[in-house]
Amino acid sequence: VTTRREGVARASGGECADAPSAMPLTAAFSFRLKDQILENTACVGLYDGERPTLTAATTGGKIFMFDPYARADEHGSDAGGASRVRYLNINKKITAVAAGALGAAHDGRDILFVGTGTDVLAYDVDTNTDVFFRDAPEGASSLRRATANAAENVPPLLLVGGNCSLQGLDATGEEAFWTVASDVVTSLGVFADGTIAVGTEDGAVRACVVAADGSERVAFEVREADAVTHIVPHDAHRGESWKEKNGPEDGRLFAFASRDGSVGARDGATLLWREKRGAAKRATCAAAFDLTGDGSPEICVGFADGTMEVRVFRTGEVLFEDAFDAPLAAIVVAETKKQRLESKSNAAGDLLACAADGEVRGYRAKGSGEGAVVPALGFGADASKGTGKEKGVVEPSVTASGRAYGFDGADADEAPAFLPSAKAPEKKKKSSKLGSLLGLKKLSVSEEDEASASAFGSASGVPNSPLRASAAVSRETLEALNKRKQTLRVELASYEKSSAALRRAENGEGGGTALAGLIPPDTAVTSSLEMDASLGHGQLVLSTNNDTVVKGVVLRGAGAFEGPEESRYFRFDEKNARRDARVPILPPGDDACDVAVHVLVAASGASPTYHVFDLEFRIPKFWGWVPLRVDQVTRDDIPAGSVSFAAAAGSVDVARWLDDTFRCDAAKAVSDDKSDVRCAFLCLKDGSRVVFEQLSTSGTACVRADTMERAGTFVDAMCVGLGIENLDSEADFPAEMDLLRETLRVVDERNALRSKLAAETADTSNAVKALIVHAEDSRILRDFPAATAAYGDLFDVNRELMVEHSKRAENHAELLKSLKHVNQVIQRASRLRYGAGAARVVKACRKAVKENKTQALFRIVAFGGADKGG
Known part of the structure; x- marks a missing residue:
């Protein structure tokens, strides 16, 4: 596709189209907490089964719980006032927070889940007891509650994403399933049908369906340019009744955000739109919420610059915007018990946007028959401190109009009150319980406000707007x-x-x-891709159809370059400017990617002006794999590793797939299914070779490669391309097995050292306690020489504790590094199989690691989950 223009380049090729200016979004209420809110560590839980409580991690390894429904004599407060904020001391760096119900043992109450670098805690806030506490050697970088999957007979689970691993815990804390991930898990999303989407540090998004036996089935897998920090399914809060009413067309629709500042949406593996702001303005939080009240949620995204945007899921169009004074830390949905039940089919609850400095703003979905616009609110005193008679009461200067919005203190069965119709000239409403709790007072709504509300409704595209x-x-x-x-x-x-x-x-x-800057009106630019193995990369050839020259080329495309880089500029000076320009290009991965090209064309190399031509092209999959003639591969070039399996397709089909995927001529040497198939490839990224052969006489196939990752990529692509549902194989990669053996030895040493250091630290801690008691006794008895000596010894012991802590931290980091490599080997071994065979390998490897059966692990990697070979 080629377009010609003059001036500045337009966005093209998979980027989000320019949207009209968004409407300003006005909060229904707001308050400020005195505690900071750590990024992406907030949730709302119904810990008593009825009332929503805002929960978030703050500094000092603590979690605060803000309960706007708190009354006197609750939570140990005196009769003079009710404390709305309670604290839970974890005394560790908190990495993830979630809330939800697991099982029926807690009478529908939500449980608070807290993840740290070493463990996972499930805490019953209402009874002040631990539900379970589980060690997590691989860390808990992400937590998410997965709803029950009736189709697969899977109960609700707590998903724990860690260091190249994902595990599901049941209501008792036992491991229900475990699987590997390609890197550290950075985000989790759960669709309404129970499908789990996992985002990792290397930019991969993998969606799978977990079965009752712990096995998994991959739904789709895609890759982004940088770590995927947020995954928000479109139907995350929808139940079966909503799907029956609206259909399953959005069953795989989800929004995502990456660390490089990209925000976008996909329908399964298909990219719908993507927009990049840059790492400085990256997305820090995201949630799905039906703010327009049209029955379909929008994606609400908060950014590091304090901006919050509400976008349409499928198009990325910005509907509303709001701005905070600090970076957004979390966006969560607050619902009462009744609203949670209603949200299965209708929009319910409130959207809470939490800034890092403790500011919280609430937004309510547009309801049927309403036309109210809520004006901006002022701030009162700290919600957790207060300056009035009651502790924690916000000053009455905080005002709201229309009706109670979010955290309104209403009873669970109390229906919300709406504004009068736009026909009423003016009417004051009865104060809600939110007004009495937070000091909010109702304001009258004038006809002028209601007229602006109608305009607001029409601009947002709400079907219930008074405008037609x-x-x-x-x-x-x-x-x-x-x-x-x-x-x-x-x-x-x-x-x-x-x-x-x-x-x-x-x-x-x-x-x-x-005439110096003019070019002929019929000037056109054509593009083509060439591969030159001697150069070590491919080339994009750009040519004009006349004597004009190419002065510069701008390439833009996610995944087309190393790292988070998504654009490059190539300049040709006056001497090198010519009508044929060649630009080196070699994507770091093996997946296909779209690239937008802006070609700067001038009449001559000395021309001070230029014309811009826009082109779009697609780099095919496996572009960096150069076909070789089999007789060109010497014995020394044959890779040492191999994976063998029974031929799952005929020679003709395999040869046709090879030609279509790798742009080779394998089909010329294959006349029928009795012919053998042989081909070889040079991987330009690392200079390694891949050799494939399928022998019709023995009915076997073999892929030879230097690494398990390279061979697994070939096997996975072949199974997908040929429609193979299940594949078992036998693998032999001596170099990687030696490295795995060394890694397992390091893991054993680090585990033993961790136990030793923990025991030494415990002894030193006891000595500290004894010295403190001795020093205080000496001080009380005014034996100052003895007190001075005790405090001196205490200082020395404390310094020893600091040294021991640094040793433990270093040992823990090395242990995590080794465990990450073990999990990566398991993941690569599973990719040498497909379907049920891959699931068996993961399950068997996990069992061998838990039981510390090293030799069994090697046999599983070599022969699969069947554990052949004795």
């Missing part, structure tokens, strides 16, 4: 036409300027210099 649907459609059409008009005006002005210069040159004015 045709008016909203007309407004959207006018905005689109106006944008097109402005674009055409710019292009027309450019062409008029060029025509004027041409007329002046024809009349002899300007000495011919006016």
Whole structure:
């Protein structure tokens, strides 16, 4: 696709289209907490089964719980006031927080889950007891409660993402399933049907369905340019009734955010839109919430610069915006018990946006028959401190209009009160319990406010808006036409300027210099891809159809370059500018990627002006694999590792797949299914070779490669391309097995050292306690020489504790590094199989690691989950 233009480059090729300016989003209520909120560690739980409580991690290894429903004599408070904020001391760095119900033993109450670098805690807030405490040697970087999957007979689980691993814990804390991930788990998302989407540090997003026996089935797998920090399924809060009403068309629709600042949405593996802001303005939190009240949730995203945006899931269009004074730390949905039940089919609850400095703003979904716009609110005193008669009461200066919004203190069965219809001139509403709790007072709504509310509703595209649907459609059409008009005006002005210069040159004015920047009107640019193995990379060839020259090329594409880089600029000076330009390109991965190209074309190399041509092309999958003739591969070039399996497809089908995928000529040597298939490839990324052969006489196939990762990539692509549902294999990779053996030895040493250091630290801690008691006794008895000596010894012992702590921290880091490598080997071994065979390998390897059966682990990697070979 090629377009020609003059001026600044437009966004193209999978990027989110420019959206009209968004409407400002006004909070229904707001308050400020005195505690900071750590990024992505907030949730809302119904710990008593009825009332929502905002929970978040703060500094000092603590968790605070803000309960706006707190009354006197609750939580150990005196009769003079009710404390709304309670604290839970974890005394460790908190990495993840979640809340939800597990099992029926807690009468529908939510349980608080806290993850740290070494363990996972399940805590019953209502009874002040631990439900379970489980060690997590691989860490707990992400927590998420997975709903029950009736189709697979899987109960609700707590998902714990760690260091290259994902495990599911049941209501008792026992491990229900375990699987490997390609890197550290950075985000988790759960679809309404129980499908689990896992985002990892290396940018992979993998969705799988877990069965009752602990096995998994992969639904789809995609890759982004950087770590995927947030995954938000579109139907995360929807139940079966909503799916029956609206259909399953959005069953795999989800939004995502990456560490490099990208925000986008996919329908399964298909990219719908993507927009990149840069790492400085990366997304820090995200949630799905039906703010417009049209029955379909929007994606609400908070950014590091304090901006919050509400976007349409499928198009990325920005509907509303709000701005905070501090970075957003979390966006959560608060619901009462009744609202949670209603949310299975309708929009319910409140959206809470939490800033890192403790500011919290609440938003309510647009309801049917309403036309209210809630004005901006002021801040009162700290919600957790207060300055009034009651502890924790917000000053009455905080105001809200219309009706109670979120955390309103209403009873669970109390229906929400709505504003009067727009026909009423003015009416004051009865104060809600939120007003009495937080000091909020109702304001009257005038006809002028209601008129602006109607405009707000039409701009947001809400079906229940007082304006007719045709008016909203007309407004959207006018905005689109106006944008097109402005674009055409710019292009027309450019062409008029060029025509004027041409007329002046024809009349002899300007000495011919006016033609210096003009190019023929029929100028076109063509593109093609070439591969040159001698250069170690591919080339993008850009050519013009006349004497014009290429002065520069801009390439833009996610996944087209190493690391988080997504664009490159190539400049050709006056001497090197020519009509044929060659640009090196070699994606770091093996997946296909789309690239947008902006070609700067000028009349000559010395021309000070240029014209920009926009092109789009797709780099095919396995572009970095160069086909080789089999007779070119010497004995020394044959890789040492291999994976063998029974031929699952005929020779003709395999040869056709090889030609389509790797752009080789394997089919020329295959006449029928009785022919053998042989081919070889050079991987430009690392210079290694991959050799494949399928022998019709023995009915076996073999892939030879230097690494398990390279062979697994080939096997996985072959199974997908040929429609193979299940594949078992036998693997032999001596170098990687030797490295795994050394890693397991390091793991054993580090585990033994951890136990030794823990015992020594315990002895030193006891000595500290004894010295403290001795020093205090001496001080009370005014034996100051003895007290001075005790405090001196205490100082020395404390310094020893600090040294021991640094040793433990270093040992823990090395242990995590070794465990990560073990999990990566398990993941690579599973990719040498497909379907049920891969699931058996993961399950068997996990069992061998838990039981510390090293030799069994090696046999499983070599022969699969069947554990052949004795």
